[in-house]
Amino acid sequence: MFTLKEMPTATSTLFSSYASFAATTMLIRSIANELIPHPLRLYLNSLFHFLFTPLSSNLTLIIDDYSSNGMTRNQVYDAAEIYLSTKIHTSTKGRLRVSKTHRQKSLMVTIEKDEEINDRFDNIRLKWRFVCIERQDQNEKRCFELTFHKKFKDKVLDSYLPHVLDRASEIRNNERVLKLYNRHCPYDNDSTGGGRGGGGGGWGSINLEHPATFETLAMDPSMKKAIIADLDRFVRRKEFYKKVGKAWKRGYLLYGPPGTGKSSLIAAMANYLKFDIYDLELTTIFSNAELRRVLLSTTNRSILVIEDIDCSMEMKDRHTFDHYEQFDQPSNSKLTLSGLLNLIDGLWSCCGDERIIVFTTNHKDKLDDALLRPGRMDVHINMSYCSGHGFKLLASNYLGLQESCQNPLYHEVHGLIETIHVTPAEVAEMLMKNDDANVALQGLAGFLKRKRIEENEMKNEGVDDHKVNEAKKLKSNDDVSRIHKKMTRVVRRKCVQK
Numbered sequence: 001m002f003t004l005k006e007m008p009t010a011t012s013t014l015f016s017s018y019a020s021f022a023a024t025t026m027l028i029r030s031i032a033n034e035l036i037p038h039p040l041r042l043y044l045n046s047l048f049h050f051l052f053t054p055l056s057s058n059l060t061l062i063i064d065d066y067s068s069n070g071m072t073r074n075q076v077y078d079a080a081e082i083y084l085s086t087k088i089h090t091s092t093k094g095r096l097r098v099s100k101t102h103r104q105k106s107l108m109v110t111i112e113k114d115e116e117i118n119d120r121f122d123n124i125r126l127k128w129r130f131v132c133i134e135r136q137d138q139n140e141k142r143c144f145e146l147t148f149h150k151k152f153k154d155k156v157l158d159s160y161l162p163h164v165l166d167r168a169s170e171i172r173n174n175e176r177v178l179k180l181y182n183r184h185c186p187y188d189n190d191s192t193g194g195g196r197g198g199g200g201g202g203w204g205s206i207n208l209e210h211p212a213t214f215e216t217l218a219m220d221p222s223m224k225k226a227i228i229a230d231l232d233r234f235v236r237r238k239e240f241y242k243k244v245g246k247a248w249k250r251g252y253l254l255y256g257p258p259g260t261g262k263s264s265l266i267a268a269m270a271n272y273l274k275f276d277i278y279d280l281e282l283t284t285i286f287s288n289a290e291l292r293r294v295l296l297s298t299t300n301r302s303i304l305v306i307e308d309i310d311c312s313m314e315m316k317d318r319h320t321f322d323h324y325e326q327f328d329q330p331s332n333s334k335l336t337l338s339g340l341l342n343l344i345d346g347l348w349s350c351c352g353d354e355r356i357i358v359f360t361t362n363h364k365d366k367l368d369d370a371l372l373r374p375g376r377m378d379v380h381i382n383m384s385y386c387s388g389h390g391f392k393l394l395a396s397n398y399l400g401l402q403e404s405c406q407n408p409l410y411h412e413v414h415g416l417i418e419t420i421h422v423t424p425a426e427v428a429e430m431l432m433k434n435d436d437a438n439v440a441l442q443g444l445a446g447f448l449k450r451k452r453i454e455e456n457e458m459k460n461e462g463v464d465d466h467k468v469n470e471a472k473k474l475k476s477n478d479d480v481s482r483i484h485k486k487m488t489r490v491v492r493r494k495c496v497q498k
């Protein structure tokens with residue numbers, strides 16, 4: 001005991017003895033570090049930790065960044081990192097780490113070394129701690145420590161950690177920037193993109209920024225519902241496909257006049273499923289062997305699109321070099337329809353999971369029977385002219401007009417559309433011409449009336465219905481080929497800018 005008077009002297013004595021104690025400890029530690037080999041030191045540390053840690057009712061799981069062989073990433077660790085980024089709140093103190101890759105839409109925020117995050121799951125309180133351990137080879141070993149009451153061990157392993165994995169893959173999917181792969185684009189220099197898609201197939205990519213979704217697509221509502229249900233069923237049927245011994249792929253044939261939304265539907269499917277698109281122009285392929293290489297270099301969870309399959313296959317039996325014709329050629333030196341079908345049926349689908357193949361055509365009647373054979377393309381979708389319902393959706397999207405609106409022009413156009421063959425592309429183009437809904441609708445009404453007069457004139461001149469339709473297709477083709485050329489220019493420009 002000290003009297004008040006003696007206090008300052010006592011305090012300074014205490015401080016000086018504490019300082020000399022700390023200095024001595026540091027000295028001993030540094031001598032020990034020099035003398036005791038690293039593995040023995042680690043062992044002594046853990047022994048010390050074991051002997052002096054009070055017995056606890058808690059259990060701690062260690063989740064390392066790499067699996068025990070040190071070669072492969074530990075999926076639980078990666079998932080935990082993503083999952084915990086959603087658990088960082090404004091109240092989180094300490095230091096945070098921020099990152100973003102090419103394929104992520106937004107920033108990812110994670111905790112720093114030794115920081116902790118609390119979580120709750122079904123009334124279980126869990127504590128995550130991020131730990132970095134320096135290793136002899138200068139690399140850091142990272143892990144998460146997950147601590148909770150030991151009576152919840154089974155629940156954490158059977159329910160909580162699977163929940164963390166599911167949430168992480170959901171977040172990853174939403175965060176992923178979709179890619180449009182094309183063999184005209186330069187190789188993607190994003191390490192995950194170019195490497196993945198470019199491997200041997202000559203694919204380059206740009207970000208897929210097509211805004212089409214099922215909500216913006218004007219088509220028969222029941223057909224739209226059926227397509228969404230079909231996609232959902234396909235995605236969740238992994239085990240089913242395995243059980244019945246079928247490759248996990250689904251083929252769609254979209255047919256209909258130009259401008260009815262076939263390409264838009266493909267973009268909507270990709271945006272809905274979060275699948276990349278591989279846009280394959282068969283005119284750039286000269287042999288079955290090349291086709292096989294190109295298809296094998298595509299990745300899982302993707303949609304392979306072959307547009308205008310009727311035109312593409314006009315060049316069937318095309319040869320690599322004309323002079324090959326003089327010789328007996330190996331079947332792989334030319335591109336054939338059967339080569340394409342065999343690849344799609346067999347080899348390619350076997351080595352890929354969750355693949356969707358879409359063929360589009362303006363002329364289903366021109367397609368080879370082999371393509372239409374049952375079981376080849378699982379779903380045939382007829383994309384047709386704009387209906388009254390389609391107009392309502394487009395008017396709502398483009399002009400913000402609702403069905404209940406009192407505008408007489410809206411109802412006039414609705415009536416006209418039901419009787420005239422006009423494509424959603426044509427309607428959309430007219431609606432975009434003016435911000436003022438009245439002016440835009442007036443323009444569309446005039447356009448529809450002119451179309452009707454043209455149709456009647458042709459009929460009066462004795463042109464039968466079939467020819468009227470053919471003429472409409474030609475006119476429409478002209479319009480759309482203009483749009484198509486313009487879009488190709490835009491894509492090329494984007495590639496060059498990149």
Ligand SMILES: Nc1ncnc2c1ncn2[C@@H]1O[C@H](COP(=O)(O)OP(=O)(O)OP(=O)(O)O)[C@@H](O)[C@H]1O
Pocket residue numbers: 216217218219256257258259260261262263264265361362383424425426428480481484
């Ligand atoms: N069903 C639709 N719903 C909403 N917009 C559509 C629809 N169809 C066409 N459009 C509009 O018209 C544009 C062109 O349509 P799209 O390229 O999807 O037609 P397509 O059927 O693929 O034509 P093509 O046969 O020439 O390839 C789209 O970008 C979109 O703005």
Ligand SMILES: [Mg+2]
Pocket residue numbers: 262263264307360
């Ligand atoms: Mg198209």
